[in-house]
Amino acid sequence: MLIYRVPGSLDDSLDLLWEAGATGLEERGGFVRAYFEKRAELPADLGGEWLEEEDQDWQAAFKRDLKAVVAGRITIAPPWLAHEVADGQLPLIIEPGMAFGTGHHATTRMATEALSDLDLRGQTVLDVGTGSGVLAMAAARLGARLAYGIDLDPLTIPVARENAEQNGLYPPQLRFSEGTLSLSGAELCRPEGEDLAGYGVVVANLYAELHALLAPSYRAHLLPGGHLILTGILAGRLDLVTEALKVGQVSDLQVRLSEDGEWALVTGRAL
Structure with missing residues (x-):
């Protein structure tokens, strides 16, 4: 097997x-x-090297190395690890390879x-850029009355719906549509x-750049006392988001920040 590392x-x-x-690529x-x-x-400035290794059963190795992810009260697991979800945890079973994110x-x-x-019982939740639907599904599992996932990419919507069905989650509690937010949020999605x-x-x-552009729309979609959760932000670009959340109608959000390695999470609550 020939590998460029x-x-x-x-x-x-x-x-x-x-x-x-x-x-194929692997990290x-x-x-x-x-x-x-x-x-x-390949260009020398890539700084890589060629390696030769014995052929392996990569699918078997992938299954062996993949672990369930515990995220608060939710555990995200592939089907072959469904039995490992601990008692008291809420399971989300996602088939790796279905694209657009498995929660890992x-x-x-x-x-x-x-x-x-959060206490999501009876809440309405909007998942912007839903992809595989993991976050909308997590909200539904956590008791949301309505979890609504939207995405610009039409290819994601059938995947999200299939994932939801495999987890026993259906409309009207959980819905997915192709769509996006206007920059101003003038029209509610x-x-x-x-x-x-x-x-x-x-x-x-x-x-980060898209969060900064959509900040007014996020705020326009929040009810008084509503919660904003933003991630996918590289820590080095966090200032783009925090500055956007200080401007105009968005400035009433009470913002908190946290980091995990190179990634940052922004949470806020509307006054």
Whole structure:
């Protein structure tokens, strides 16, 4: 097996490796391992090295190494580890490889923990950029009356719905639609048939620049006393988000910050 190993993570821009013919990428120990059928011409400034290793059953190794994720009162696990969800924990079973996130990234875990810290019984929750639907599903598991996930990418919506069905979560409690927020929040984003004045919780796992742009819309979607949960933020870009939350109608939010390695979580409560 031919491997090109380069320092970094899967969050780095790695299009060059795919374009050079990589058949797969894996992050391990601070390196990205790119698998090739034959050597390719790669720029020296990438700082990588070629390795040859014996072929392995990577699917078996992946299953062996993958662990359930405990995030507050929620445990996110693949189907073959469903039996390991501890008594008293609320399970979310996600099939890895269904795309758009399985809950194992630090940002998803932090957001799920933040949701778990709230009393969501009877609440309405908006999940912006829902992807695989993990955060909306977590809100439903935690007792939300309505958890509504939206995403710009139409490919995510069938995946999210399939994940929800496999977890026994269905409309009207849990719904998914293609969509996004306007930058101003002038029009409330809500599922068809719901007459809402706003949401008790808005959660978004996006990135700092987009959070900064959407800050007014987040606030416009929050009911008085509502909670805002933002993640997907690199710690080095946290100032972009905190500054945006100090401007105009957003400035009434009581904001708290936390970090986990290179990732940050912003939570706020509307006055």
